[in-house]
Amino acid sequence: MNNTIKYIRLLVFIKLLLFSSYIIAQDTNFHIYLCFGQSNMEGQGKIEAQDTRVDNRFQVMASMDCDNLCRKKGEWYTAVSPLSQCYAGLSPADYFGRTLVAELPDSITVGVINVAIGGCDIRLFDKDQYLDYDSKDGKAWFANKVKGYGGNPYECLIELAKQAQKNGVIKGVLLHQGETNTGDTQWPMYVKKIYDDMLKDLSLKAVDIPLLAGELVSEPDNCCSTMNPIINTLPDVLLNAHVISSEGCPAMDRAHFNSEGYRMIGKRYAEKMLSLLKEHNCED
Numbered sequence: 642m643n644n645t646i647k648y649i650r651l652l653v654f655i656k657l658l659l660f661s662s663y664i665i666a667q668d669t670n671f672h673i674y675l676c677f678g679q680s681n682m683e684g685q686g687k688i689e690a691q692d693t694r695v696d697n698r699f700q701v702m703a704s705m706d707c708d709n710l711c712r713k714k715g716e717w718y719t720a721v722s723p724l725s726q727c728y729a730g731l732s733p734a735d736y737f738g739r740t741l742v743a744e745l746p747d748s749i750t751v752g753v754i755n756v757a758i759g760g761c762d763i764r765l766f767d768k769d770q771y772l773d774y775d776s777k778d779g780k781a782w783f784a785n786k787v788k789g790y791g792g793n794p795y796e797c798l799i800e801l802a803k804q805a806q807k808n809g810v811i812k813g814v815l816l817h818q819g820e821t822n823t824g825d826t827q828w829p830m831y832v833k834k835i836y837d838d839m840l841k842d843l844s845l846k847a848v849d850i851p852l853l854a855g856e857l858v859s860e861p862d863n864c865c866s867t868m869n870p871i872i873n874t875l876p877d878v879l880l881n882a883h884v885i886s887s888e889g890c891p892a893m894d895r896a897h898f899n900s901e902g903y904r905m906i907g908k909r910y911a912e913k914m915l916s917l918l919k920e921h922n923c924e925d
Contacts, residue, residue, distance in 0.1 A: 671809025678818035680759030684732030686900035699738040700752040725755040736907030756798040856887035
């Protein structure tokens with residue numbers, strides 16, 4: 642009997658030790674943001690000399706193995722561009738993170754996880770519908786990008802996010818998507834479904850997790866600026882959604898920002914997040 646009691650006590654002690662280690666590993670000063678979308682979030686901007694200098698307080702969790710970048714999926718690295726796929730370019734996530742670490746106290750580290758696929762319909766990130774949107778007219782380049790995320794970009798993002806929650810605290814979600822869904826007034830509801838699934842799968846509360854959604858290129862003659870009024874209705878169906886203006890952000894073509902445009906809109910994402918963090922801190 643004594644040996645049985647000792648054994649039970651030992652098991653309890655081990656469980657408490659493991660639980661304590663897990664809690665200690667969760668650094669509340671490590672702020673994590675989930676980024677998803679299509680080509681602009683993937684990153685199309687030319688990476689220039691100024692973009693190669695990064696504070697190591699800005700981290701990226703690799704969303705796939707990239708031999709050319711010496712990165713392994715699921716591991717943290719200093720957030721030197723590119724932040725999504727192995728051969729992507731500058732994206733809004735780059736200067737979102739850089740701006741946050743420049744403005745937040747030195748004790749705060751910022752991490753991003755970026756899962757984005759050029760040309761995708763928003764419903765590729767719907768865990769119940771993604772199989773209807775994982776190909777694009779039989780184009781190999783698109784299928785290969787989906788395969789790069791294990792064939793299920795949403796599940797890839799959630800898997801990485803759960804891993805990241807062992808290290809830090811998820812603070813928000815960044816979205817840049819809409820070109821492929823231009824004119825679809827149901828887009829806000831598609832986004833809401835994906836956001837609600839994220840919260841449930843990651844055990845998060847909507848009040849704590851703002852969704853920041855960027856407008857598409859708004860320059861004259863661009864392909865998809867007519868989608869921006871629809872994007873701006875997102876807060877009508879999702880109370881903690883905030884739309885980031887693209888006005889004045891220069892583009893390199895009819896659908897994609899140029900490097901300066903990515904820097905500008907990335908900073909705008911960050912400025913909005915900083916204001917939300919300030920409001921949250923005042924409420925506390």
